[in-house]
Amino acid sequence: MNFQALVSVSLIFSLLGLFELVKSTNPSCASPPKSEYVLDHEFEINARASLRRYELVITNTTAGPDGFWRTVLAINNQIPGPLIEANEGDSLEITVINHLDSPVTIHWHGLYQNGTNWEDGVTGVTQCPIPGSGGMYIYKFTLTGHAHHQNLMADGISGPLIIHSPRDPLKRGIDFDEDIVLMLTDWYHNTSSQIVEHMLSEPGYFHTPAAPSPNSALVNGVGEWDCRWATTTQRCEKTSPPEFRVLAGHRVRFRLVNAGAHAMFYWSADEHTLNVTEADSTAVYGPSDIHRIKFHNGQRYSVIVKIDSKEAGSSFYLRGTMDSDCWAWVAGDLQRTALAIVRVVESRLDSPRKGTRPTTKDWSDQLDGVCQDLDPNLLSPILPVNVPRTVAGSRTLANAFGFEVISTGAFIPRGGNSSNISPASPAQARIRRQIEVGKSEKRPALGTSTVPPPFTRIGGPPPTPAGARGLFYVDNPVTWKTFPYQPILHDLTPGGTGFIDSTRVANVVYPSADWYDLILVNLDPALSHPYHLHAMDMHLVAFGKGLPPNVENLRNLTYRIENPLRRDTVVIEPASFAIVRILTDIPGIWIM
Incomplete structure (x- = not known):
C-alpha cells in the first residue's frame, strides 16, 4: 500500500x-x-x-x-x-x-x-x-x-x-522528582454545534466566518470565569483552581498538553524559571531559565521547575494564558488565564492550609505578540537523528481561506488571487486597528447582565460576501467533504476504487518508503495555524516567509539536516511556509 x-x-x-x-x-x-x-x-x-x-x-x-x-x-x-x-x-x-x-x-x-x-x-x-x-x-x-x-x-x-519507555533519556530521580500532567484548553459557552452552524452560514458567527473567541481558559478542567457576566437566567458558580502538593527541594516535571480547539497558550510558574526538556514526545536540550513557554493546539512540552529546599510552607501560581493576538476577534467577557496552585510542603504528611491564595506575581514579560512556535533552533533532540542531504522527491500542500458561493459552489479566494498575499503585519499593528463591536459602560452586578458583552475585532477574514459562506481550502479550491460511512482507507483496500478522489480531499502520494520533503504553506495573510501530521515525525529542516519559492530558491535555503527538531505538530506563521523532511515507512492513509 x-x-x-x-x-x-x-x-x-x-x-x-x-x-x-x-x-x-x-x-x-x-x-x-x-x-x-x-x-x-x-x-x-x-x-x-x-x-x-x-x-x-x-x-x-x-x-x-x-x-x-x-x-x-x-x-x-x-x-x-x-x-x-x-x-x-x-x-x-x-x-x-x-x-x-x-x-x-x-x-x-x-x-x-x-x-x-x-x-x-x-x-x-x-x-x-x-x-x-x-x-x-x-x-x-x-x-x-x-x-x-x-x-x-x-x-x-x-x-x-x-x-x-526505558529509552527515555529523561529519568525520574535523576532529571526530575515529581511528574504532573497539565491539560490546557480554551472553553466556549456556546456548544460546538451552535458555533459551527453559524460559522457555515451566510451571516457567520457574530457576523464573521472566522473561528470564534473562547470565553475562558481551563487547566485540568477548571477555569474561573467572571460570573458577573452571566444573565439572570444563566447558572454560574464560583470555582477554585486545582492544587498540587510538591516537596521542598524537588524538581517537578510538568507535562504540558494544549488540548484546545483554537487558542495558543503561554505557560509560566510565578517566580520560578523553566527548563524545556521535551517537545511532542521528543526529549530535547532546550532553553533553560526562561519565564514562559508558548504552544499551540495539539502541541506538548515538558518543562522542569526547581523548588528550593527553603520554600516549604510557601505557594505559587501556575498560569496558562491564551494569546488573543492569534484570533480574529476577542469576546468582551474573556477570561484569558487559567490558574493552578502549587503548595510546597516539607514532607508528604504535611497538610498545607487550604483556601489561602498565593500572593506571588506573574512575570512582567509581554504576553502577546506574533503567534509562533518556540524557535526550533533552540531545541536539539537528546537522541540524535540526522536526515539525508537529498530526498526522493517533494510535495507541496498550501491552505488558504476563501468564500464559497452557496448557490453554485464556486470559490472566491480571500484577496482574489493567492499571489497577492504578503506577510502579515506585526501583531502590535493589528492591535492598533482594533474596532470595538458593542458597548458596555461598566461591568454589571453579579449575575444581572442582560446583554451580551462586547467583543473586539483584531483581524482575520473580511465580512462574508452576500450569498456566500467562509471556508478553508487546500490546493485551491479543494475543501474536504467528509463521508463518515465511506472511510477513505476503504478506497485503497481490496474491493475499493484503488485511488483517492482528489475533488473530495487534497492529498499527496508517496510511492515508496523513502525520505521526502513536504512543503507546508500557510497562505492566510493574518493568522498562524498549527499543522499536525499523523503517523510520523516531521523533521523541521527549513522555514521561509511569503509564497513558496521556486526549485532554485529552495536549494538556496539553509537546511538543518544534522539532528533537526522532530515533532508531530508545527505552527506556521501567516504567509509563510515550512519544509519538513519525513520518512514514509508506515503505509497507510494519514490525515494532516
Missing part, C-alpha cells in the same frame, strides 16, 4: 465540525480528581510488556468547568477524561462506549499506528464512527487521545495518554 497524506480543508475547522447535542443523560460531571494527573512514583516502567485494558464511556451531561453551566460531553463522567498510562511494548485494548445520540471516534494523538492504520480514530478517513445510543468499539494496538468525529474536543472530549 502506498503512503498517502490527507489534509483537512481547515486546520482550525477540523476541530470545529458539526455536532448535534442531545438532552442530558447524566445530571453533572466533574474535573478529574486532583491526584489523577500526578503520575505515580510506583509505576514500573521496566515491567514486562503486558495487555492493559481501559473503558471510556462517553456521555452528554451538564457542568460548569469555569463556573458557567452548559451542556458538555464527558468521558467517564469527567472533563478532561481519565489518564491512560502504559509502557512501550504494551498492548492496549480500549473499549469506547458511546451514549451520545450522535457518532464519535477517538484519535490517539501522537501515537504512530504502525500496522494498525484502521485504529487511528479519524471518522471518514480510517474508520466509520462508533454509533450513538450505546454503540461500542474496541481499539486494539501495540505501543512501538482527542475526539475526531467532529468538534468534540471543544465540548470536553479529550484526555492524557502517557507512554513510558
Whole structure:
C-alpha cells in the first residue's frame, strides 16, 4: 500500500465540525480528581510488556468547568477524561462506549499506528464512527487521545495518554522528582454545534466566518470565569483552581498538553524559571531559565521547575494564558488565564492550609505578540537523528481561506488571487486597528447582565460576501467533504476504487518508503495555524516567509539536516511556509 497524506480543508475547522447535542443523560460531571494527573512514583516502567485494558464511556451531561453551566460531553463522567498510562511494548485494548445520540471516534494523538492504520480514530478517513445510543468499539494496538468525529474536543472530549519507555533519556530521580500532567484548553459557552452552524452560514458567527473567541481558559478542567457576566437566567458558580502538593527541594516535571480547539497558550510558574526538556514526545536540550513557554493546539512540552529546599510552607501560581493576538476577534467577557496552585510542603504528611491564595506575581514579560512556535533552533533532540542531504522527491500542500458561493459552489479566494498575499503585519499593528463591536459602560452586578458583552475585532477574514459562506481550502479550491460511512482507507483496500478522489480531499502520494520533503504553506495573510501530521515525525529542516519559492530558491535555503527538531505538530506563521523532511515507512492513509 502506498503512503498517502490527507489534509483537512481547515486546520482550525477540523476541530470545529458539526455536532448535534442531545438532552442530558447524566445530571453533572466533574474535573478529574486532583491526584489523577500526578503520575505515580510506583509505576514500573521496566515491567514486562503486558495487555492493559481501559473503558471510556462517553456521555452528554451538564457542568460548569469555569463556573458557567452548559451542556458538555464527558468521558467517564469527567472533563478532561481519565489518564491512560502504559509502557512501550504494551498492548492496549480500549473499549469506547458511546451514549451520545450522535457518532464519535477517538484519535490517539501522537501515537504512530504502525500496522494498525484502521485504529487511528479519524471518522471518514480510517474508520466509520462508533454509533450513538450505546454503540461500542474496541481499539486494539501495540505501543512501538482527542475526539475526531467532529468538534468534540471543544465540548470536553479529550484526555492524557502517557507512554513510558526505558529509552527515555529523561529519568525520574535523576532529571526530575515529581511528574504532573497539565491539560490546557480554551472553553466556549456556546456548544460546538451552535458555533459551527453559524460559522457555515451566510451571516457567520457574530457576523464573521472566522473561528470564534473562547470565553475562558481551563487547566485540568477548571477555569474561573467572571460570573458577573452571566444573565439572570444563566447558572454560574464560583470555582477554585486545582492544587498540587510538591516537596521542598524537588524538581517537578510538568507535562504540558494544549488540548484546545483554537487558542495558543503561554505557560509560566510565578517566580520560578523553566527548563524545556521535551517537545511532542521528543526529549530535547532546550532553553533553560526562561519565564514562559508558548504552544499551540495539539502541541506538548515538558518543562522542569526547581523548588528550593527553603520554600516549604510557601505557594505559587501556575498560569496558562491564551494569546488573543492569534484570533480574529476577542469576546468582551474573556477570561484569558487559567490558574493552578502549587503548595510546597516539607514532607508528604504535611497538610498545607487550604483556601489561602498565593500572593506571588506573574512575570512582567509581554504576553502577546506574533503567534509562533518556540524557535526550533533552540531545541536539539537528546537522541540524535540526522536526515539525508537529498530526498526522493517533494510535495507541496498550501491552505488558504476563501468564500464559497452557496448557490453554485464556486470559490472566491480571500484577496482574489493567492499571489497577492504578503506577510502579515506585526501583531502590535493589528492591535492598533482594533474596532470595538458593542458597548458596555461598566461591568454589571453579579449575575444581572442582560446583554451580551462586547467583543473586539483584531483581524482575520473580511465580512462574508452576500450569498456566500467562509471556508478553508487546500490546493485551491479543494475543501474536504467528509463521508463518515465511506472511510477513505476503504478506497485503497481490496474491493475499493484503488485511488483517492482528489475533488473530495487534497492529498499527496508517496510511492515508496523513502525520505521526502513536504512543503507546508500557510497562505492566510493574518493568522498562524498549527499543522499536525499523523503517523510520523516531521523533521523541521527549513522555514521561509511569503509564497513558496521556486526549485532554485529552495536549494538556496539553509537546511538543518544534522539532528533537526522532530515533532508531530508545527505552527506556521501567516504567509509563510515550512519544509519538513519525513520518512514514509508506515503505509497507510494519514490525515494532516
